[in-house]
Amino acid sequence: MINTIKQLWRPGTSGNPRGVRRRIALCNQLGLFGATATIPYQLFYCLYDFAVYRGVFLANLVFMAAYLSVLPLNHKRWHNTASNVLLINGCCQLFVVTFFIGTEAGVNLFYFTLAAILVFLYEHLHSRIYIAIMASFGVQYALTHFLFTAETVATPVPSPWSEIMYAGSVAGALTLSGIVLYLFRQQIDHAEGELMLSNRYLETLSNTDPLTGLANRRALDAALEREWSRLARRQQALSVIMFDVDHFKSFNDQYGHDGGDRCLQQIAAAAKNVISRASDLLVRYGGEEFAVVLPDTDEAGARLLAQQLCTAIERLNIPNESLGAGACVTISVGVSSITHTTSDAHGYGGAHLLKRADEALYQAKSSGRNRAVYCPYAQPLSVDTRIAGRPVSDDIDSRSPLS
Numbered sequence: 001m002i003n004t005i006k007q008l009w010r011p012g013t014s015g016n017p018r019g020v021r022r023r024i025a026l027c028n029q030l031g032l033f034g035a036t037a038t039i040p041y042q043l044f045y046c047l048y049d050f051a052v053y054r055g056v057f058l059a060n061l062v063f064m065a066a067y068l069s070v071l072p073l074n075h076k077r078w079h080n081t082a083s084n085v086l087l088i089n090g091c092c093q094l095f096v097v098t099f100f101i102g103t104e105a106g107v108n109l110f111y112f113t114l115a116a117i118l119v120f121l122y123e124h125l126h127s128r129i130y131i132a133i134m135a136s137f138g139v140q141y142a143l144t145h146f147l148f149t150a151e152t153v154a155t156p157v158p159s160p161w162s163e164i165m166y167a168g169s170v171a172g173a174l175t176l177s178g179i180v181l182y183l184f185r186q187q188i189d190h191a192e193g194e195l196m197l198s199n200r201y202l203e204t205l206s207n208t209d210p211l212t213g214l215a216n217r218r219a220l221d222a223a224l225e226r227e228w229s230r231l232a233r234r235q236q237a238l239s240v241i242m243f244d245v246d247h248f249k250s251f252n253d254q255y256g257h258d259g260g261d262r263c264l265q266q267i268a269a270a271a272k273n274v275i276s277r278a279s280d281l282l283v284r285y286g287g288e289e290f291a292v293v294l295p296d297t298d299e300a301g302a303r304l305l306a307q308q309l310c311t312a313i314e315r316l317n318i319p320n321e322s323l324g325a326g327a328c329v330t331i332s333v334g335v336s337s338i339t340h341t342t343s344d345a346h347g348y349g350g351a352h353l354l355k356r357a358d359e360a361l362y363q364a365k366s367s368g369r370n371r372a373v374y375c376p377y378a379q380p381l382s383v384d385t386r387i388a389g390r391p392v393s394d395d396i397d398s399r400s401p402l403s
């Protein structure tokens, strides 16, 4: 039933952008409303005294036809013409009908409301033009009110019919404005919902690495900043891991760029299985380098995860024959942690923690690869001393391949 009714205001809507479609539908709805709202008046004229009200009845027939003409006009895609017909028709009906029956029946009030709504049909309407149109309707309203007094109107509607018509006009005007406001509210809610969804989608897109589906460096920066301020508040631990695929250049040379891409995807998926806490963030830092932010994770926990990452990637058994028969893809890992007890904990920030993990990664690479190295946050930054007193093999519990 509702769908059948909706078909009535469909003419001309198809093939247009959503906003335009809504305006055309509103134009059709107002055309149908204008014609339908005139019917009770026409019935009154016919049933009460057709001979007296013939003039207004015939004039109304013309107005009804004009209202309905917006449907074929919109169907022919003459949307501006349809809107103009509505506006001019409403204007003329205000004058002509008021001339016949006076202001007692409230029709002038009714068309004034209709005019305000009609103006919405004009796209990109300049506020000055809007004010001008509404002011001209205001003038018309005043003119009809004062021009057509009981003595000047052709055939005034007698009491109590004039009061009934007045009540009907007010009710019609209020209902019409209510419906239109409701429809606009619905459209705004709908548009807001869509905007929120597309904003969320764009945000996800801007924080995601397209190759692996992991978060990207932008998300890492935000997470580090967020977790750093949380660390200061909650006085817990924060760790960062960085890892990098070993000899990836030669892997790429051997298996091509596509093979390299597939390898990165496999590594990302395996790392995702290791980094399973919802609060942890695994990101592709760039190229063949990855990073992990581990909130509420101390040194021991981070070391364990680093070890698990090495094992998980090795267990993928992705061959890298460029390094010799039977060789597999491995990673080197750098880890750094901070707890609230660490001295000058708030001196540097999350970026510094990342830097420490990167230095540890550099150390893991330079000391033979396929291993994990821990670098404390509070150590001096000098390359020579940063892992002083911590032989690489002692840093992370290593199995035999991690010498």
Ligand SMILES: Nc1nc2c(ncn2[C@@H]2O[C@H](COP(=O)(O)OP(=O)(O)OP(=O)(O)O)[C@@H](O)[C@H]2O)c(=O)[nH]1
Residues within 6 Å of the ligand: 211, 244, 245, 246, 247, 248, 249, 250, 252, 256, 257, 258, 259, 260, 261, 264, 286, 287, 288, 365, 369
């Ligand atoms: N297939 C593929 N290759 C990439 C991508 N990003 C970076 N690379 C390649 O990764 C390689 C990284 O090489 P290097 O920085 O020399 O590092 P490496 O060969 O892994 O050497 P180590 O890190 O010292 O073990 C380069 O050849 C890059 O072209 C990517 O998205 N896809």
